[in-house]
Amino acid sequence: MKSRANYKEYIIDVILILFVVQLARIITKYILLKQLNFNLLNLIITTAISFALLSILLILILKNNEIFNPTNLKIVNMFNNKNKQIRILLGIIVILTFMITQYFEDTYNIYNFGRLILLIIIIPIFEELLFREYLWNYLSNHIKNVMVVFISITMLYTFYQIGYIDIISQYISITNKSGYTIDIVTSSMIKAFVLGSILGVVKIRLKDTYICMLLHALFSILFY
Known part of the structure; x- marks a missing residue:
């Protein structure tokens, strides 16, 4: 039985990993x-590229790592037999929700298109791979209490949003919008x-990171 002291050591490991990833x-x-x-479109483009590059790097580094990725998760296997019906249904809901919300969108431009790609494809894949797959598996390999893993990942994911302060502050600077960076960061942390919490429960019940990605995309369409 692992002691709480040992729990802390592994959680500190994860914090260090997150710090390195965010810094990169x-x-x-x-x-x-x-x-x-320095403009809005280039901010979105560079943000999307940085997330995409990190996602690819994580997959390449951890694809055969038994501690972080014992199932050898691959995006191309999203529609395999396990939970296939749920994934297809969620995929259809995501697409329909996206189409409905875009129907009421007043303006269409490259910035909005890039922002959508970032929010509903790139970030969900990146964050779910990082949190609900690699780091979740790492903690689960060392901490057998699933609630400790659930709470740890949920809280770390919440506080990880603080690391996006660079994007938020630059966005405010470019758009000259009123409001404070700290307010947006706080709102992002609450979301x-x-x-x-929702995705953590899904991970525990279904053990399916792909479903987490789809739900993450749906959440982004509805609330961002």
């Missing part, structure tokens, strides 16, 4: 943005706590 994202985005004009 910020540096990558900063380098890319330095090559372009992340709700979403993380």
Whole structure:
């Protein structure tokens, strides 16, 4: 039986991993943005590229790692037999919800298209791979109490949103919108706590990261 002290050691490991991942994202985005004009479209493009590059890097590094990825999860296997019907149904709901919301959208431009790609495809894949797959598996390998894993991942996911303060502050700077960065960060943390709690329950009950990705995408369409 693992002691609480040992629990803390593994959770600290995860915090360090998250710090490195977030730092890598910020540096990558900063380098890319330095090559372009500082505007809203380029902010979205560089943010999307930095998330995509990190996702690919995580998959390449951890694809055969038994501690982080014992099931050898691959996005291309999303529609295999396990939970296939649920995934297809959720996929249809995501597409229909997206189409309905876009019907009421007043403007269509490259920025809005890039923002949608980022929010409903890139970020859900990146965050669910990171939190509900790799880090969840890592903690589960060392901590047998599923509630400890659930609470740890949910809280870490909530506080991870603070790391996106660079994107939020730059967005406010470019758009000159009223409001405070801290208010947006706080709102994002509240949404992340709700979403993380729901997805954590889904992960426990269905043990399916693909469903978490689809639900994450649906949540983003409805609430972002």
